[in-house]
Amino acid sequence: MTMTTADNQPLLKVVDLSLSYLTRQGPVPAVQSVSFELGRGQSLGLVGESGCGKTSVANCLMRLLPDNGRLTSGQVLLEGQDLLPMSEEEIRRFRWRRMAMVFQAAMNALDPVYRVGQQVVEAIEAHGIEETTAQARQRVARLFRMVGLDPQLMDRYPHEFSGGMRQRAVIAMALACDPAVIISDEPTTALDVIVQDRILRELKGVQRELSMGMIYITHDIGAVAEVTDRVGVMYAGRLVELGDTVDVLHAPMHPYTAALMSSFPSISGEKKALGTLPGEPPNLVNLPTGCPFHPRCAHATEECRREFPPQAQRGSQWAACWHPLNGAQESEQS
Amino acid sequence: MTNYLLRRSGQMVLTLFLIVTLAFFLVQAQPGDYAAFYSLNPDIPAEAREQIKASFGLDKPLWQQYLIHMKNTLTGNFGVSFGHYPRPVIEVLAERLPRTIVLFLSATAVSFYLGFFLGKAIAWRRGGVLEYAATISGATLFTAFTPAFALMMIWIFAFKLGWLPVGKFLDPLIWRGAEVTANHVFSYMLATAAAFVVFAFLTLLVARKSGRFATGRLPFLIIAAGAVAIPVAWAFTGIGYLALDILRHMILPIATLTLISFAGTMLLTRNSMLETMREDYVMAARAKGLPEKVVRDRHAARNALLPVITSLVYSLIFAIDGSVIIEGVFSWPGTGMTLLQAVRSEDLPLVMGAMVFIGLFSLLAHVIVDVLYVYLDPRIRYQ
Numbered sequence: 173m174t175m176t177t178a179d180n181q182p183l184l185k186v187v188d189l190s191l192s193y194l195t196r197q198g199p200v201p202a203v204q205s206v207s208f209e210l211g212r213g214q215s216l217g218l219v220g221e222s223g224c225g226k227t228s229v230a231n232c233l234m235r236l237l238p239d240n241g242r243l244t245s246g247q248v249l250l251e252g253q254d255l256l257p258m259s260e261e262e263i264r265r266f267r268w269r270r271m272a273m274v275f276q277a278a279m280n281a282l283d284p285v286y287r288v289g290q291q292v293v294e295a296i297e298a299h300g301i302e303e304t305t306a307q308a309r310q311r312v313a314r315l316f317r318m319v320g321l322d323p324q325l326m327d328r329y330p331h332e333f334s335g336g337m338r339q340r341a342v343i344a345m346a347l348a349c350d351p352a353v354i355i356s357d358e359p360t361t362a363l364d365v366i367v368q369d370r371i372l373r374e375l376k377g378v379q380r381e382l383s384m385g386m387i388y389i390t391h392d393i394g395a396v397a398e399v400t401d402r403v404g405v406m407y408a409g410r411l412v413e414l415g416d417t418v419d420v421l422h423a424p425m426h427p428y429t430a431a432l433m434s435s436f437p438s439i440s441g442e443k444k445a446l447g448t449l450p451g452e453p454p455n456l457v458n459l460p461t462g463c464p465f466h467p468r469c470a471h472a473t474e475e476c477r478r479e480f481p482p483q484a485q486r487g488s489q490w491a492a493c494w495h496p497l498n499g500a501q502e503s504e505q506s
Numbered sequence: 507m508t509n510y511l512l513r514r515s516g517q518m519v520l521t522l523f524l525i526v527t528l529a530f531f532l533v534q535a536q537p538g539d540y541a542a543f544y545s546l547n548p549d550i551p552a553e554a555r556e557q558i559k560a561s562f563g564l565d566k567p568l569w570q571q572y573l574i575h576m577k578n579t580l581t582g583n584f585g586v587s588f589g590h591y592p593r594p595v596i597e598v599l600a601e602r603l604p605r606t607i608v609l610f611l612s613a614t615a616v617s618f619y620l621g622f623f624l625g626k627a628i629a630w631r632r633g634g635v636l637e638y639a640a641t642i643s644g645a646t647l648f649t650a651f652t653p654a655f656a657l658m659m660i661w662i663f664a665f666k667l668g669w670l671p672v673g674k675f676l677d678p679l680i681w682r683g684a685e686v687t688a689n690h691v692f693s694y695m696l697a698t699a700a701a702f703v704v705f706a707f708l709t710l711l712v713a714r715k716s717g718r719f720a721t722g723r724l725p726f727l728i729i730a731a732g733a734v735a736i737p738v739a740w741a742f743t744g745i746g747y748l749a750l751d752i753l754r755h756m757i758l759p760i761a762t763l764t765l766i767s768f769a770g771t772m773l774l775t776r777n778s779m780l781e782t783m784r785e786d787y788v789m790a791a792r793a794k795g796l797p798e799k800v801v802r803d804r805h806a807a808r809n810a811l812l813p814v815i816t817s818l819v820y821s822l823i824f825a826i827d828g829s830v831i832i833e834g835v836f837s838w839p840g841t842g843m844t845l846l847q848a849v850r851s852e853d854l855p856l857v858m859g860a861m862v863f864i865g866l867f868s869l870l871a872h873v874i875v876d877v878l879y880v881y882l883d884p885r886i887r888y889q
């Protein structure tokens with residue numbers, strides 16, 4: 173169920189994106205040659221063990237990098253416009269207006285000294301979405317209702333909110349300027365399972381209703397199955413497999429994806445975090461040669477250790493592997 | 507909130523009680539007999555002496571004297587100053603206290619603003635020339651020996667450059683033939699300053715409540731207009747030149763106090779800023795596409811302010827200490843210098859009165875900072 177826009181241009185197109193963090197131990201290549209597309213109204217999951225670079229990808233898309241972050245290559249095309257060469261002022265107008273974010277630590281994404289509604293009004297004000305404060309507040313009230321919050325709560329402070337309420341408020345905040353793309357970085361990890369589930373469903377509902385593109389970053393395979401159309405699997409800064417969610421979950425091509433699945437009893441059953449794989453993800457400063465997964469891979473051969481694998485394709489699904497599982501149609505050098 | 511204020515008031519009363527007690531026993535512990543100082547002072551006529559003796563219970567045992575002292579303090583009766591005989595202590599202090607408060611509030615306000623402003627700037631743009639310059643000069647001034655530094659300021663700005671008066675409250679040559687007293691002019695000045703603060707505050711309040719986003723510069727223009735109107739209005743009163751003279755005398759001590767104390771606020775703000783800049787809500791503010799200045803001021807700096815305000819209590823105490831020395835060096839006739847002189851001339855009632863007043867003043871400052879903090883941090887405000 174890949175969707176493209178009417179004019180056949182994807183909503184968001186990421187091409188060969190690479191990012192390094194400069195550290196005392198040397199450059200950390202946290203994102204390497206990542207490419208993917210996102211259609212309008214489509215939802216793309218990004219999964220992988222902790223530290224594989226998911227948040228870094230999200231931050232590149234928003235161009236919200238820490239001081240030591242350096243973009244070394246790539247394009248981020250939103251509706252055909254490349255965000256990376258933009259000036260600070262251009263990107264500032266772009267952020268939140270076209271692409272908004274629900275943060276990983278949503279608990280702390282609200283400033284403790286301002287009323288919650290005010291913090292949403294602030295974003296509306298910065299982008300000139302409404303004329304007056306009164307109109308902006310009406311908009312906030314609508315957004316609050318949309319995410320299941322009583323609009324009267326907008327004059328409360330963050331510390332008066334429960335975890336779930338804060339999470340909803342942060343989602344309302346992300347919707348404030350009608351963005352085309354919304355990035356959710358593990359939006360529900362800090363919440364209890366029942367609240368997680370409800371908020372997830374609402375997030376999905378809102379995304380469908382507003383026909384936004386969504387990038388959904390998570391450890392939780394259950395959530396991936398529930399809310400994403402396509403899913404990308406990341407390992408050591410690289411996208412190693414990408415395909416329709418149903419295909420990837422039922423017939424993974426990359427041994428890493430398969431290992432993630434097997435450490436996870438039942439897709440539709442109880443929820444469990446990824447990352448209970450034997451061995452450890454590699455140190456990014458000192459990556460293994462060839463396929464970075466080879467020290468942990470049961471199928472590793474000599475060429476795996478020597479050279480980075482090409483993309484093996486199967487329909488709209490691909491994996492970067494010399495020996496893909498579940499039958500690839502063809503293999504092409506990438 | 508009410509609960510909190512009640513509790514704070516209770517603590518304040520207790521502290522005040524301790525201060526008054528301490529002042530009494532410190533003076534008692536002076537070498538020489540307290541009662542004898544009164545009865546042997548040649549400035550005091552014999553009949554007044556008896557009266558004083560009775561009203562202070564000087565012929566009674568110590569514990570009774572203490573109780574009488576307590577009662578007198580509560581009713582504002584600190585007795586008669588030896589040095590300023592026959593003026594009552596309370597009258598001397600009522601004249602001098604405002605001068606100290608003005609000196610000290612302006613210096614605290616200026617140094618706090620300067621320190622906060624610089625600290626915020628150097629945290630935001632780390633590693634710049636400004637960071638080195640501000641940190642080194644701030645730390646040097648902070649550790650400088652206060653009297654030596656004050657004398658150096660006088661030497662540079664009063665003697666070498668001749669820009670400002672050497673010290674004191676006013677220049678007698680300018681005041682000769684003036685129809686009003688310095689105290690009158692000074693209280694008008696105080697009233698003007700207070701009115702201006704209220705005016706500026708109300709303007710900002712109305713601007714904020716008016717509900718348009720783009721109020722922009724207008725409130726600041728209105729406030730600036732008010733600031734311009736003040737000297738113009740004073741020029742018409744005919745005593746403007748006298749006020750100007752007092753103002754000129756205030757500049758050097760305020761500048762000195764500011765320079766020795768801004769670094770504390772600056773370094774603290776910098777550290778606090780570096781913490782808040784890492785917070786998710788600052789990242790969120792940037793992600794929302796807010797302008798950098800708004801991210802810095804409304805989010806990072808606004809939160810960094812909280813621990814700095816807490817420390818304001820300590821810098822206030824530092825400034826009260828400093829004001830005794832500064833007033834001495836600049837011959838500024840405020841409470842600090844009064845205390846210094848009273849100690850030197852063994853004017854014991856005045857010493858006791860000044861100590862109690864300075865204590866009361868620091869206590870009030872403390873409470874004001876507390877209330878300010880509660881106002882600034884909604885997490886405490888709504889508990």
Ligand SMILES: Nc1ncnc2c1ncn2[C@@H]1O[C@H](COP(=O)(O)OP(=O)(O)OP(=O)(O)O)[C@@H](O)[C@H]1O
Nearest residue numbers: 193195200202221222223224225226227228229238
């Ligand atoms: N500012 C930084 N400086 C240096 N290294 C960093 C910085 N930020 C992240 N990293 C490193 O980059 C790698 C990718 O981090 P990132 O936060 O993108 O991972 P993640 O997939 O989001 O992990 P998690 O699931 O734990 O959120 C990690 O190894 C991390 O240690």
Ligand code: SF4
Nearest residue numbers: 463466469476493494
């Ligand atoms: S390329 Fe080789 S080592 Fe890497 S995942 Fe495929 S089989 Fe395993």
Ligand SMILES: [Mg+2]
Nearest residue numbers: 226227228276
């Ligand atoms: Mg992350």
